Each structure stands twice: as C-alpha cells, then as structure tokens.
Amino acid sequence: xxxxxxxxxxxxxxxxxxxxxxxxxxxxxxxxxxxxxxxxxxxxxxxxxxxxxxxxxxxxxxxxxxxxxxxxxxxxxxxxxxxxxxxxxxxxxxxxxxxxxxxxxxxxxxxxxxxxxxxxxxxxxxxxxxxxxxxxxxxxxxxxxxxxxxxxxxxxxxxxxxxxxxxxxxxxxxxxxxxxxxxxxxxxxxxxxxxxxxxxxxxxxxxxxxxxxxxxxxxxxxxxxxxxxxxxxxxxxxxxxxxxxxxxxxxxxxxxxxxxxxxxxxxxxxxxxxxxxxxxxxxxxxxxxxxxxxxxxxxxxxxxxxxxxxxxxxxxxxxxxxxxxxxxxxxxxxxxxxxxxxxxxxxxxxxxxxxxxxxxxxxxxxxxxxxxxxxxxxxxxxxxxxxxxxxxxxxxxxxxxxxxxxxxxxxxxxxxxxxxxx
Amino acid sequence: xxxxxxxxxxxxxxxxxxxxxxxxxxxxxxxxxxxxxxxxxxxxxxxxxxxxxxxxxxxxxxxxxxxxxxxxxxxxxxxxxxxxxxxxxxxxxxxxxxxxxxxxxxxxxxxxxxxxxxxxxxxxxxxxxxxxxxxxxxxxxxxxxxxxxxxxxxxxxxxxxxxxxxxxxxxxxxxxxxxxxxxxxxxxxxxxxxxxxxxxxxxxxxxxxxxxxxxxxxxxxxxxxxxxxxxxxxxxxxxxxxxxxxxxxxxxxxxxxxxxxxxxxxxxxxxxxxxxxxxxxxxxxxxxxxxxxxxxxxxxxxxxxxxxxxxxxxxxxxxxxxxxxxxxxxxxxxxxxxxx
Numbered sequence: 123x124x125x126x127x128x129x130x131x132x133x134x135x136x137x138x139x140x141x142x143x144x145x146x147x148x149x150x151x152x153x154x155x156x157x158x159x160x161x162x163x164x165x166x167x168x169x170x171x172x173x174x175x176x177x178x179x180x181x182x183x184x185x186x187x188x189x190x191x192x193x194x195x196x197x198x199x200x201x202x203x204x205x206x207x208x209x210x211x212x213x214x215x216x217x218x219x220x221x222x223x224x225x226x227x228x229x230x231x232x233x234x235x236x237x238x239x240x241x242x243x244x245x246x247x248x249x250x251x252x253x254x255x256x257x258x259x260x261x262x263x264x265x266x267x268x269x270x271x272x273x274x275x276x277x278x279x280x281x282x283x284x285x286x287x288x289x290x291x292x293x294x295x296x297x298x299x300x301x302x303x304x305x306x307x308x309x310x311x312x313x314x315x316x317x318x319x320x321x322x323x324x325x326x327x328x329x330x331x332x333x334x335x336x337x338x339x340x341x342x343x344x345x346x347x348x349x350x351x352x353x354x355x356x357x358x359x360x361x362x363x364x365x366x367x368x369x370x371x372x373x374x375x376x377x378x379x380x381x382x383x384x385x386x387x388x389x390x391x392x393x394x395x396x397x398x399x400x401x402x403x404x405x406x407x408x409x410x411x412x413x414x415x416x417x418x419x420x421x422x423x424x425x426x427x428x429x430x431x432x433x434x435x436x437x438x439x440x441x442x443x444x445x446x447x448x449x450x451x452x453x454x455x456x457x458x459x460x461x462x463x464x465x466x467x468x469x470x471x472x473x474x475x476x477x478x479x480x481x482x483x484x485x486x487x488x489x490x491x492x493x494x495x496x497x498x499x500x501x502x503x504x505x506x507x508x509x510x511x512x513x514x515x516x517x518x519x520x521x522x523x524x525x526x527x528x529x530x531x532x533x534x535x536x537x538x539x540x541x542x543x544x
Numbered sequence: 545x546x547x548x549x550x551x552x553x554x555x556x557x558x559x560x561x562x563x564x565x566x567x568x569x570x571x572x573x574x575x576x577x578x579x580x581x582x583x584x585x586x587x588x589x590x591x592x593x594x595x596x597x598x599x600x601x602x603x604x605x606x607x608x609x610x611x612x613x614x615x616x617x618x619x620x621x622x623x624x625x626x627x628x629x630x631x632x633x634x635x636x637x638x639x640x641x642x643x644x645x646x647x648x649x650x651x652x653x654x655x656x657x658x659x660x661x662x663x664x665x666x667x668x669x670x671x672x673x674x675x676x677x678x679x680x681x682x683x684x685x686x687x688x689x690x691x692x693x694x695x696x697x698x699x700x701x702x703x704x705x706x707x708x709x710x711x712x713x714x715x716x717x718x719x720x721x722x723x724x725x726x727x728x729x730x731x732x733x734x735x736x737x738x739x740x741x742x743x744x745x746x747x748x749x750x751x752x753x754x755x756x757x758x759x760x761x762x763x764x765x766x767x768x769x770x771x772x773x774x775x776x777x778x779x780x781x782x783x784x785x786x787x788x789x790x791x792x793x794x795x796x797x798x799x800x801x802x803x804x805x806x807x808x809x810x811x812x813x814x815x816x817x818x819x820x821x822x823x824x825x826x827x828x829x830x831x832x833x834x835x836x837x838x839x840x841x842x843x844x845x846x847x848x849x850x851x852x853x854x855x856x857x858x859x860x861x862x863x864x865x866x867x868x869x870x871x872x873x874x875x876x877x878x879x880x881x882x883x884x
Contacts, residue, residue: 208591214696226623237609240608
C-alpha cells in the first residue's frame with residue numbers, strides 16, 4: 123500500500139514582476155538589459171507527498187500560492203526549481219471549459235476537450251453519453267457552445283473532466299460553480315472517484331468541504347507549506363493563519379465603533395428617546411466575554427467545549443427584576459439561539475455598582491464558523507429593553523471532528539435487522 | 545516499492561517510465577467494482593514536471609498527444625470557415641486568385657513565353673503555400689491560444705504542429721486542384737519522377753515545422769515576430785524562390801556569371817520548389833509561346849540524383865534546425881503561461 127501518486131519535491135516558483143513589460147522589438151532594444159523587475163516567489167520550497175487514493179485539500183488565503191502549485195502539478199507552469207513527479211494520468215481542472223471552441227458544437231467540443239485532457243477518440247466515445255447525461259445537455263449537444271449559458275458551459279466542462287478517467291485529479295476551486303444541486307452532484311462524483319481509489323487534490327475555501335471529503339489537507343501561506351495533516355488540524359492552522367493576517371475580525375469585539383452602540387438602546391420602545399440615554403438607563407451592559415478552555419491563548423474555541431458568556435454590567439441605581447438575554451447568530455445573521463434569564467424564572471435584583479452574569483453551556487454545540495453574540499438586559503416589568511449590545515462578542519469555533527453543518531448533536535447509529543424494524 | 549528503484553545503469557534517467565502497479569486488485573469498496581473501473585493495477589505512466597526536460601522526452605510527450613494534434617487540426621479547419629457561406633472553397637479561391645494575377649502579369653503582360661505557365665506557377669505555389677501558411681499560422685498560434693496555454697497542460701509544441709498540419713490539409717486540397725488542372729490542360733507530369741514528390745515533401749514539411757516551432761515560441765516574447773514574418777516570408781522570401789519565374793530561363797545564367805548559384809540554392813525552398821516543378825511541369829525543353837520554333841530550356845538539365853541530393857541536404861539542415869527550435873521552444877515554453 124501507499125504508493126506515492128504525486129511527489130512534490132522542493133518546488134519553488136519565481137515570477138518576475140516587470141514594472142513595465144516590453145514586448146516589442148523597439149522597446150526591447152531601447153531597454154535592453156535594464157528592464158526593472160521585482161522577484162515574487164509564489165512558491166518556496168514546497169514539498170509533500172500524496173499517496174495513491176488519498177484526497178488532499180489545499181487551503182490558503184488568496185495569494186498564498188495555491189493556484190500556482192496546482193499549475194505546477196499539472197505542468198501548465200514549470201517550477202523554477204524542484205520537480206513534481208506524477209505517477210499515472212493526471213487531469214487538471216484549473217478552469218472549467220478551458221479550451222472550448224465557441225464555434226464548435228458541444229459534441230465536437232467534447233472530443234476536442236477530451237483529447238486535450240489526454241483521452242483517445244474511442245475513450246471519449248465510450249463515455250460520451252455519460253458526459254452529456256452528467257451535464258444535462260441532451261437537447262443542446264449539437265448547438266454551438268457560444269450559445270450556451272454560463273451554467274451549461276461549466277456543466278459540460280465538469281462533465282468532461284469527471285469522465286476523463288484520470289489517476290490523479292487536480293481541481294482548482296471549480297466546485298464552487300453551478301447551482302447547489304449541480305454542486306452536490308459534483309461532490310458526489312468526487313466521492314465516487316475516492317471510492318475508486320483515485321487520487322484527488324483540490325483547492326477550496328470551504329473548511330466544511332475539506333472536512334467532508336479530504337483525508338489530508340495542506341495549508342499554504344505566502345508560498346510555503348505551513349500545515350499538512352488531518353483535515354481538522356489543517357483547518358485549525360488555516361483559521362489561525364487567517365486570523366494572523368487579520369482577514370477575520372478577532373473575537374471579543376468590544377471595540378466596535380461606538381456609534382453602533384448608542385442608537386440601539388432605543389429599540390425597546392422606551393419613551394423619551396431624545397433624552398440622553400445614560401440618564402434613562404439604570405443599568406448598562408459594559409462587556410461580554412467568552413470564557414472557554416484556553417481562551418487566553420488562542421482566539422477560537424472547540425466544538426463541544428464548555429463555554430461561559432460573562433455579561434458585565436454597571437448599575438447606576440438599584441434595579442428590580444432584570445432579565446439578561448443572549449442571542450447567538452451565525453455569520454449570515456440567522457438566529458441560532460436566544461435565551462434569557464426570565465425563561466428560567468430568574469429575575470435579578472441588582473445593587474448599584476458593577477457586576478456580572480454568567481451564561482454557561484456545558485457543551486457548546488455549534489460547528490465551524492464565526493458566531494456573533496448579542497446581549498441585552500430587559501426589565502421584567504413591562505418587558506422594556508434596558509440595554510442591548512449587538513454584536514457583543516464574536517466566537518470563532520473550530521470543529522476537530524468530521525461532521526459538517528451547523529450543530530453537533532451526539533448521535534447513535536445502529537443497524538436494525540429482521541422484523542425488528544417493521 | 546515501485547518508485548524508489550530506478551534501474552541501475554544507463555536507464556537511470558527516470559523521467560519517463562511505464563510500470564504496472566504491483567498491488568493486487570483488492571478494493572474494499574463495492575462501488576468501484578460495480579463501475580468496473582477500479583484504477584488500481586492498471587498501467588501507469590510516470591511524468592515529471594520540472595524546468596529541464598530533454599528534447600527526446602518532449603518528443604515522446606508529443607507522440608502521446610497525437611490524437612490531440614489530429615483534433616486541433618480538425619478544429620482549426622472547421623473553425624476557419626465555420627460561418628462562411630463558401631466555406632472550404634475559400635481555401636482554394638485565394639491561391640486561385642494569386643495564380644490568375646501572376647498568369648496575367650507574367651504570362652500575358654510581361655510575356656515570358658512559358659508554355660502552360662499556369663502549371664509551372666502552380667507547381668511552385670503548391671510547395672510555397674504549405675510553407676507560408678504553416679509558418680504564418682504557427683507564429684501566432686501560442687498567443688492566439690493563450691486561454692488554452694494558461695489553463696490546460698499539454699505539450700505546447702502541438703499547437704505549432706497543428707498549424708503546420710492544417711496547412712498540410714490545405715496543401716492536399718490544392719494538390720487535388722493541381723490534378724484537375726493537369727487533366728484539363730492535357731499536361732502529363734513526369735510519371736517516372738513521381739517518386740521525387742515525397743522526396744521533396746518530407747524536407748518541406750520538416751523545414752516548415754522547424755521554423756514554425758521556433759517562431760511560435762519566439763513570438764510569445766517578441767510580438768514583432770508576427771509582423772516580421774509577414775514582411776520577410778510573405779514578401780521577400782517569395783521572390784527568392786523560382787515560383788513566378790523560371791530558374792533556368794531567368795535566373796540561372798545571371799547567377800552563374802557572378803558565381804552566385806550556390807547562394808541562390810542556399811534558400812531551402814528553392815530545391816523543393818524546383819523538384820515540384822520537375823515532377824509536375826516536367827518540360828525540360830519546350831517551344832516558347834512567343835517563338836513557336838525556338839526550343840527553349842525551362843528546367844535545369846539535372847539528373848534525378850541532383851534533386852535528391854539537394855532535397856536531402858535541406859532535410860538534414862531542417863532536422864538540425866528542428867532540434868535547435870525544440871531546444872529554444874523548451875526553454876521558452878516554461879514561462880508561456882506567465883507571459884501571455
């Protein structure tokens with residue numbers, strides 16, 4: 123077992139960025155020998171092995187060298203140093219429908235593209251019907267490709283690519299195209315490839331996809347491999363990498379612009395909105411902190427860990443019957459959870475001065491993602507909103523397991539045989 | 545256990561090997577078996593992507609992609625005349641027009657007196673057109689197919705070869721017209737010298753290919769090449785070949801008196817064009833149309849051997865040039881995707 127299908131041996135790729143590109147003879151002569159340029163190392167000493175039958179995800183920020191690496195694997199670019207050894211037939215899907223001839227029909231393009239991907243005519247003929255069926259183009263296959271919609275174009279491209287029968291399939295972010303149903307179909311196809319023992323390398327921006335499909339994942343940053351390992355580990359490294367770069371806002375967003383806070387307290391319908399808010403509020407929320415294992419060291423928590431949300435407040439006057447509320451929303455703003463102390467018949471009487479209320483979850487169930495926490499204080503009598511912080515905190519959650527989706531629930535699976543299930 | 549055992553001795557170059565996976569076919573998943581297309585255990589080719597691949601290995605890659613070459617040629621031809629009403633006929637109309645013009649100018653106005661001048665002319669043009677359209681199309685072919693070069697991996701030389709190939713197809717059509725013309729004018733070729741035709745076509749294709757590969761690569765970096773080719777090949781080079789004039793009648797004497805015949809024959813296309821004329825025009829001596837009783841020599845009185853020698857010299861030079869072109873192409877090809 124364990125033959126190496128793809129051996130990336132210490133490849134580096136340098137791009138020359140010319141300040142001005144001289145391509146005409148006159149310019150070349152005039153600027154002979156002194157064309158100003160900067161060297162850009164898109165890849166630096168990248169080495170790793172992909173074993174036969176493995177599926178490897180490639181993660182990395184924009185500009186981290188993912189596409190360059192894939193192009194080197196496919197042979198579209200030659201590495202400046204080092205080499206890639208490919209064992210078996212490699213099909214690269216760097217762009218769907220690359221090499222389509224708009225003037226030719228879909229049928230002719232299938233043959234042309236098939237041979238571009240290294241298939242013989244008889245091989246294409248054998249899978250021709252599958253390609254058409256997969257692309258759902260039965261009625262349009264004899265139309266010129268230039269009349270295809272972009273969706274049809276992409277479907278045809280993917281249909282050809284997955285029918286190439288490669289040993290190694292290299293996919294660059296093309297799974298993100300098409301409607302959801304087609305995407306699912308593509309993923310299913312990739313899974314069939316996996317079962318058939320083919321080697322797959324694909325670039326994606328979705329940690330969920332990595333977790334769902336990959337055996338291994340590589341994380342690239344600035345042209346270097348910064349992580350190679352199991353999907354969970356790689357996704358964690360990727361996230362950290364993103365956070366370092368500041369692409370994702372760090373959690374505990376207490377330093378949101380102050381304007382965002384001020385108008386919000388009015389929402390409660392309290393009369394006298396034009397009077398200064400400080401005067402009307404007997405108590406204010408000061409800060410919401412997320413406390414979890416290791417919250418001091420790293421900016422993310424792990425699914426299933428214990429989580430405490432500590433709502434700090436400052437009371438100016440005694441308050442009777444205050445209800446504390448929290449809401450958790452996902453990145454799209456969907457409400458996932460809302461709970462308040464009133465639900466638990468816990469109406470708090472607050473003394474003047476600072477204090478805090480803890481909301482504790484023994485096992486925080488949400489999977490990968492960034493979650494916004496909003497918090498508020500309501501008055502039990504009349505249900506008026508006294509204070510509201512939104513967003514009060516941001517939670518970065520990392521899932522070490524393979525489950526995808528939003529929520530992690532313990533589940534038991536068993537096979538029920540015989541009459542038992544009737 | 546397959547990769548880490550490069551055979552000792554001269555076969556140490558591990559670049560292209562074919563090996564059978566020694567692993568027994570034991571797939572755990574039932575799906576793969578249903579499909580009947582388990583990828584384990586089938587023959588696998590090892591390929592290396594690096595910045596130094598030898599010419600020999602690239603030739604092997606090209607050979608593996610011959611199917612693609614055929615498809616690209618077919619595409620090129622189909623697309624060229626796809627939406628035109630006359631379609632393929634255009635590929636014949638433009639040489640026909642050129643012939644008509646030359647016949648009128650040289651035959652009728654300048655009165656060169658060559659009998660069946662159109663056949664002499666067309667014999668040379670046949671060879672010339674293959675060269676011209678091959679080289680001209682190939683020069684721009686990498687740049688014009690930037691989308692392909694940037695996104696799909698295949699031996700890039702194929703594009704230049706496809707340009708020559710499509711020129712070859714049009715050469716074939718024009719050859720058919722030549723046959724019709726010969727029949728129509730009751731003009732017999734030299735049947736005994738018909739074998740000379742392939743002897744000329746092989747070096748013609750070799751020379752065209754060599755130049756095509758070279759220019760296709762250079763044009764990516766120096767876009768002037770395309771225009772340079774138009775001027776040099778399209779205009780100047782044409783007149784250096786005995787196509788619209790007869791070598792024997794109009795050039796040989798003047799060249800010989802200055803001792804420049806060797807220089808004239810250094811043009812690789814000259815021997816080829818003259819071989820075509822020898823076979824297809826076939827009249828060494830004929831009565832001029834101007835003076836019906838003056839037996840004039842229109843083709844040199846060389847034996848077949850001389851033609852063979854000259855053509856083989858062209859072939860030899862072309863192969864050297866081709867190797868050189870492949871080396872240049874190989875060095876430049878690595879950065880095509882960035883340059884385009």
